[in-house]
Amino acid sequence: MREQVSQRFRTSGRPGRGGLRRALPAAAVAALAAGVLTVGVPAPSTASAATRPDAVQQGLNALVRADGLPAALASVRDGEGRTRTYTAGVGNVTTGAKVPTDGQVRIGSTTKTFTAVVVLQLVGEGKIGLDTMVDTYLPGLVRGEGIDGRHITVRQLLQHTSGLPDYEEDVNDDILGHRYFEPRDLLDIAFRHKAVFDPGKDWGYSNTNYVVAGLIVQKVTGRPLAEAIDTRVIKAAGLRHTSFPAPGDMSIREAHPRGYLREAAGAPLRDVTEIDPSVAWAAGQMISTNSDLNRFFTALLGGGLLPDAQLAQMRATVPIGDTGAGYGLGLISRPLSCGGVYWGHGGDIPGYETRGGVTEKGRAVSVAVTSVPTDGAGTEHLESVVDTALCR
Numbered sequence: 001m002r003e004q005v006s007q008r009f010r011t012s013g014r015p016g017r018g019g020l021r022r023a024l025p026a027a028a029v030a031a032l033a034a035g036v037l038t039v040g041v042p043a044p045s046t047a048s049a050a051t052r053p054d055a056v057q058q059g060l061n062a063l064v065r066a067d068g069l070p071a072a073l074a075s076v077r078d079g080e081g082r083t084r085t086y087t088a089g090v091g092n093v094t095t096g097a098k099v100p101t102d103g104q105v106r107i108g109s110t111t112k113t114f115t116a117v118v119v120l121q122l123v124g125e126g127k128i129g130l131d132t133m134v135d136t137y138l139p140g141l142v143r144g145e146g147i148d149g150r151h152i153t154v155r156q157l158l159q160h161t162s163g164l165p166d167y168e169e170d171v172n173d174d175i176l177g178h179r180y181f182e183p184r185d186l187l188d189i190a191f192r193h194k195a196v197f198d199p200g201k202d203w204g205y206s207n208t209n210y211v212v213a214g215l216i217v218q219k220v221t222g223r224p225l226a227e228a229i230d231t232r233v234i235k236a237a238g239l240r241h242t243s244f245p246a247p248g249d250m251s252i253r254e255a256h257p258r259g260y261l262r263e264a265a266g267a268p269l270r271d272v273t274e275i276d277p278s279v280a281w282a283a284g285q286m287i288s289t290n291s292d293l294n295r296f297f298t299a300l301l302g303g304g305l306l307p308d309a310q311l312a313q314m315r316a317t318v319p320i321g322d323t324g325a326g327y328g329l330g331l332i333s334r335p336l337s338c339g340g341v342y343w344g345h346g347g348d349i350p351g352y353e354t355r356g357g358v359t360e361k362g363r364a365v366s367v368a369v370t371s372v373p374t375d376g377a378g379t380e381h382l383e384s385v386v387d388t389a390l391c392r
Helices: 055-065 107-125 154-159 183-190 208-223 225-234 290-301 308-314 375-390
Strands: 001-003 071-077 083-089 260-262 269-271 332-335 341-344 348-349 354-360 364-369
Touching: 055 083, 055 260, 055 375, 071 290, 071 375, 083 269, 083 290, 107 154, 107 208, 107 225, 107 290, 107 308, 107 348, 107 354, 154 208, 183 208, 208 225, 290 341, 290 364, 354 375, 364 375
Parallel strands: none
Antiparallel strands: 001 348, 071 083, 071 364, 260 269, 332 341, 341 354, 348 354, 354 364
16 A cells, blocks of 8 residues: 555655555565566557657566556646556456456555644644644543554644554455454554654555545544545546445455566466455545546646645645655655656555656656555566656
């Protein structure tokens, strides 16, 4: 459920991953590495009949051939709204089926941006205060060694400056064993550990922050988080292929490539397409397509989902180490090789990793692969494809 700047879901204690990285077995937790299995000849770009693949297609082909990822998908939207889609690899390593064009994938920690948008909408409506303490909404819930919701603000949750420990560290085989988790189960796991640092004193990626934020949304609205995201974000942005799976739904409903887990570099692939994503909840449960994610981030950064004041708060970042990236309120800024930055949030969850975002000029890119790389090199290559597409 992480998204790291060359990190993952554990979505990650590093910046940018998006997944439930640590939800994997120990060998896969470190996972981000290039595999060695070549699963098939990359499919040609659906957007171009040119004999020589363009730079984006070449990048996807390399993710399959050199990094051993089963499939890679991308969608590139220019500033005028024209979209090109790409695929490489195979959608099913057993049957050799083609990769569905713009197929659905699990988006891991990109879910955090959706959750943050709902919180900020409620801030704009005067129902939540960014600098109000968590205990105001969830009295007595956030407690543990060095953990006290009376001293943690909503802003610190969204910005990962609360110091709350990450429950993902303790979630291993359960996510793949189809166990259902209630949000408070996740907090029970997290609060077995002491605070990582005092609120506001540092930055540390923790999925726990967004579970608490999701519970605040439910308390304030009196409705399920999934309903709030669907009404306030998915429908508002016109996303037709995006959903927050219902309890017990382990499927991906529309056309999709299968998702795979590789325990270590060179190990066989294991099909993990059907999992119970409740372990990720507000931090990483959602499903979408690359084109829908481009539409979402374009609408968000264009002011279509938040008032100007709340969008400005969302874009106010703190540094993520010395990476050059910054974390706002559920939104990450990353430097581009061609100058400037782009805004987005990636994610990992077993079977899928996504990266992408939108530039100030409105160019948007989303790329997904169907296995979380087993080491950082694979994720760096994925992020390089995003950079190439945005800088073209």
